[in-house]
Amino acid sequence: MKVGLLFGTFDPVHLGHIQIGHNILLNNLADKVWFVITPMSPFKIDREVSLINDRINMLKLAVNEYTNFSVSDVELSLPSPNYTVNTLQYLKHKHPHKQFSLIMGSDNYANLSKWESHQYILDNFTIHVYKRKKYPTQGIKCIPGQYFDISSSYIREHINLKTSHGFLHKLVLKYIQKNKLYS
Template identity: 40%
Template sequence: MKIGLYFGTFNPIHVGHLIIANHMAEHSVLEQIWMVVTPHNPHKEKNTLLDDRQRFHMVSLATEDYPKIKPSDIEFKLPQPNYTVNTLAHLKDKFPHHEFSLIMGEDNLKSLHKWKNYEYILENHDIYVYPRISESTDTETSSILNHLRVHKINAPIVEISSTFIRENIKNKKNIQPLLSEKVWKEIDHNNYYRK
């Protein structure tokens, strides 16, 4: 099975994430999309990052009605700090019959050359890129963007950020349209991001 891995802190998961994941599931060769919840990096300040399990629970709620989109806590079980190349190796061992690809925004692709063992990732895994509103591409990014393993998907441009949602919840603004109903109820019920 062809699996697309969509990594994120999902703090919180919002409709933008779902639009992109669903678009990848419906308009690419990927058969399933796994929303991989990134654990809290022990070397970074926690700030407004909810607990790993709370964020995973919200991703589970948000994806319940999408049979091709699954929540994944695979990185919770790996040593921290973790690198994507290690996650991919772990998944290959655990699910040898699946073919894993990465899903990322054009903005993230620009820093791919800074990732640990990025050449190995490019040689062994397809990368599906969704468009973002961003500045022009430099030569380093151009060579990666034109790599045989990199596939630009004509997905809708969604400029919603979790930061924007958290700030607006804190400021008592109504952001319900930006979240799935189940996620909004979970945030509201538990008073997440209010302080």
């Protein structure tokens, strides 16, 4: 079974994340998509993130209705600091019959050379890249499909203005409002 891994802090998860998963499945690049929640990206240490339980709950609400989507909290059980390569090696060892691929935006792909053991990742895993504005995709075969031009940071900054509500799953929006996140 082919499993695409979409790593992220998902703070909050939005419809753009879900669309990426759909595009992976529609293009037969994976049979399942696992949304792997990360405690914190080493490249985003300059900002606070929401509590991990809130992020997991929102992610579960967003993907619950899709049978080929799953939430993985595997990174929470791995020693810190954790790098993507450690998670990939762990999953490959734990699930030897699954073929894992990595799903990332062109923003992350542009900085892949800065990642821990990036050459190992390139040598051992297929990488599926989706387009992000302002990041070059020349020479990169990107995942075909439509994408929302949205980011979690935009949603956090605009949640009180209600201009970002259309980019959130309705249950995620209710969760944010009920728990007074990002206000």
